[in-house]
Structure formats: structure tokens, C-alpha cells
Amino acid sequence: MPPATYQVWWASTEGCSQIRGDLGRIKWYVVPGVSTFPTDEGEKVGIRIQTGDDVRIVIAGNYVEHEMVVRHEMLHALLNRAGHPAEYFQDRCHLTWETWAASRPTNEAPPPPDGDKLS
Ligand SMILES: [Zn+2]
Numbered sequence: 001m002p003p004a005t006y007q008v009w010w011a012s013t014e015g016c017s018q019i020r021g022d023l024g025r026i027k028w029y030v031v032p033g034v035s036t037f038p039t040d041e042g043e044k045v046g047i048r049i050q051t052g053d054d055v056r057i058v059i060a061g062n063y064v065e066h067e068m069v070v071r072h073e074m075l076h077a078l079l080n081r082a083g084h085p086a087e088y089f090q091d092r093c094h095l096t097w098e099t100w101a102a103s104r105p106t107n108e109a110p111p112p113p114d115g116d117k118l119s
Contacts, residue, residue, distance in 0.1 A: 006070065013071045016093040019078040025055055026077055032061040036117050045069050047119040048076045068100040072118055 010023040036043035037060055045063045049056045055077055063069040072095040075088060089095050094103040097116060 005065075009067055009071050010074055013074045013078060013093060013095075017075060017078050017088055018092075021078045023074075025053075026074075027054070027056045029056060029058045030061050030064055031058060034060050035062045036060055039119060041119055043117055044119040045117045046073045048073050050077075050080070068095055068097070069118070071095050 031037040
């Protein structure tokens with residue numbers, strides 16, 4: 001089971017996107033002790049893998065408590081389509097490094113990794 005915080009973050013992401021979904025259908029995996037892990041698209045902090053109705057989200061261990069990284073993948077799961085439509089990832093939910101930092105107090109802005117490692 002994902003931690004209770006993930007339920008709060010899921011609700012926040014449903015709210016900003018105005019899309020409802022079932023958190024319980026997502027299977028969570030962690031790559032412990034790393035900031036990024038290799039994928040077909042290069043090194044990433046997180047990735048969503050969908051196979052039919054099966055949805056898996058893999059998060060680098062160092063980012064499992066990072067709200068933007070986790071909610072970025074949650075938004076992918078809610079949208080259930082390819083790409084990063086600006087309406088959702090930037091305007092509605094601020095779930096990119098730049099828009100997230102701009103939406104937070106300066107002292108809460110997370111340090112971006114070396115390049116955009118979101119998938
Ligand atoms: Zn993404």
C-alpha cells in the first residue's frame with residue numbers, strides 16, 4: 001500500500017486535473033538508494049508503465065517523498081495518454097520542475113536534478 005501521503009497527493013492531483021481515478025489500481029515500485037534509474041528513454045526519476053489495465057509506477061528511492069515527482073506520475077496515470085499536455089502539467093497542476101518551483105515559496109523550491117529526468 002502506498003503511504004497515506006500518497007492518498008493526499010492523489011486527491012490533490014484529481015482536484016487540479018478534474019479527473020477522477022482509482023489510486024488502488026496502481027502498483028508502486030521503488031528503486032532504492034538512487035536519484036535516477038535507466039529506462040528506454042534514458043535516466044529517469046520516475047516512470048509509468050501501462051500494460052493493458054495494469055498500471056505500474058516506478059520511482060527513484062531518493063524521490064519517493066518528493067511531491068512533484070510522485071504527482072507527475074500520478075497525473076500521467078489519471079490522463080492515461082501519451083505526452084505532457086501543457087494544460088494539465090503546467091497550467092492546472094504545476095507538475096514540471098519549473099512550474100512547480102514557481103508555484104512554491106522560494107525556500108521550498110526543490111533543487112532540480114541534472115536536467116529534466118521526468119518521464
Ligand atoms: Zn511525464
